[in-house]
Amino acid sequence: MPPLDQISTASGPAIVIVAAGRGLRAGGGLPKQWRDLGGRMVLARTIEAFAGLGPICLVLHPEAMGRYPGIEAMADLVVAGGAERAHSVRAGLEALAPLAPQKVLIHDAARPLVPHETIRAVLDALDHGPAAAPGLVVTDALWRVEDETVAEAPSRAGLVRAQTPQGFRFDAILAAHRAHDGPPAADDVAVARAAGLAVSVVPGHEDNLKITAAQDFIRAERILGCDMDVRTGNGFDVHAFGPGDSLWLCGVEIAHERGLKGHSDADVGMHALTDAIYGAMAHGDIGQHFPPSDPQWKGARSEIFLAHAADLARVEGFAITHCDVTLICERPKVGPHAEAMRAELARIMQIEPGRVSVKATTSERLGFAGREEGIAAMATATLVKA
Structure with missing residues (x-):
């Protein structure tokens, strides 16, 4: 891993990949980011999706630090995360701050199949605003359920499903995280909006799924063609x-x-x-x-x-x-x-x-x-x- 003074952000954005969660709901006895997906570790696939764009800061659970040296070697910086997602993201941003990048992409480790066109769309949008994130228009009907019964069918008009990477002007999102003292934020868009930043939405992609449950591995392998x-x-x-x-x-x-x-x-x-x-x-x-x-x-x-x-x-x-x-x-x-x-x-x-x-x-x-x-x-x- 190179020293900070040898890492350059001149050619592109910085990237924070958040991999500090425990992720055990997907089964397999390991956090999902460390599990195999089509012959490659999930986290390895995620890092590879951003390879060559700019310096990558990998945020790991403290107990995972040093456990997978091959994975850590794929990143430019590796830091320990915190108890909440926002704490982990801030740790990554603070580690990148000495590099003074203009843009930063923040991505979930559990989204290993993010297409290049999605990444590019977010970066292009940052040329025109302080923040951007990919989203998928909600096409299914929505229900609010109480006691296993449909209590309400809210309108889906204007709703999108949030994805990552979420992109920001670096100084703006670092300041937003430093100022954030509210309840735990679902994602970095929530932190940005709490700071008054306007977040534009670019088209997401169905393949950019977040691996959460066991069946998500099956779907991801199908996308990769592993089940052929x-x-x-x-x-x-x-x-x-x-x-x-x-x-x-x-x-x-x-x-x-x-x-x-x-x-x-x-x-x-x-x-x-x-x-x-x-x-x-x-x-x-x-x-x-x-x-x-x-x-x-x-x-x-x-x-x-x-x-x-x-x-x-x-x-x-x-x-x-x-x-x-x-x-x-x-x-x-x-x-x-x-x-x-x-x-x-x-x-x-x-x-x-x-x-x-x-x-x-x-x-x-x-x-x-x-x-x-x-x-x-x-x-x-x-x-x-x-």
């Missing part, structure tokens, strides 16, 4: 050449001096892709769903198999986000047909062609494919359940 179920499956298939004057590859019939041998239409590319989708869901392979011992599948179009795999993915809540098929052969040449193959596979799976890749390679005349005894195919499919 991403699956990857691989498929491989081989078919030998046999009699015929055409063959099917990835749903496209191609004229050729030989066909491909198989129980169905022997579309080696589509078989590999079908197995990749089944594999991503851990649902076996084509043979388990369409046994070659069953005569009804003799000569069947492989479109039936691929459509079944894609439909099964949708039923289980998965989206097929990308497929990649590689055909391995000396001949026929795949390049002239690749776009038609992509379009046909996309049609069958009911996804965008831009999510399907078809390409080919040779085995440099090595092995069965190099000897033109048959064609091999490998495929990868990525499935996502949100």
Whole structure:
């Protein structure tokens, strides 16, 4: 942590991050700011949201001082907080006072997902007034409840839900905190208003939630995409050449001096892709769903198999986000047909062609494919359940 005389506020505002609360209502056995959120500590995510804007003063509970050196190293100043939020904020402001910043942002540690545009909106508003804060317009009906019964339905006109960071001209909010001797303030806007400061409101953001209860961690992880179920499956298939004057590859019939041998239409590319989708869901392979011992599948179009795999993915809540098929052969040449193959596979799976890749390679005349005894195919499919 650099000495005070090496910290500069010339490039931007100072930031106070208030993390001195106990925050145990969210469960987990730790104050919420120290808990994991998608592989990163909540407080680490909060600090990172302001990194590079200006000097950061981190306000911690006295018992937490020195307990998490890695987190403290992310800040420029670390101070102990007080019994009330206002006491903690004042401690942070007093620590920053020798730096004489022009602006300061005061932010709750429990809001780790604050968007950059919200921060920027608050800072821009400070160019035109002494204080600004983000708020969300109240859209739900409001009730005042007595004895678990609706006693009144007050108007929501003009009401907003307060968020942080709340921004201020530094000298004005420091003076307001020094003068504040009223009841505990809900936030710094309350302190500012008690001092007669006008506070402008800028648009808040729904993602800028304050983690308070256990379910808030679930919502935050959903915003981060941590609860996505991403699956990857691989498929491989081989078919030998046999009699015929055409063959099917990835749903496209191609004229050729030989066909491909198989129980169905022997579309080696589509078989590999079908197995990749089944594999991503851990649902076996084509043979388990369409046994070659069953005569009804003799000569069947492989479109039936691929459509079944894609439909099964949708039923289980998965989206097929990308497929990649590689055909391995000396001949026929795949390049002239690749776009038609992509379009046909996309049609069958009911996804965008831009999510399907078809390409080919040779085995440099090595092995069965190099000897033109048959064609091999490998495929990868990525499935996502949100």
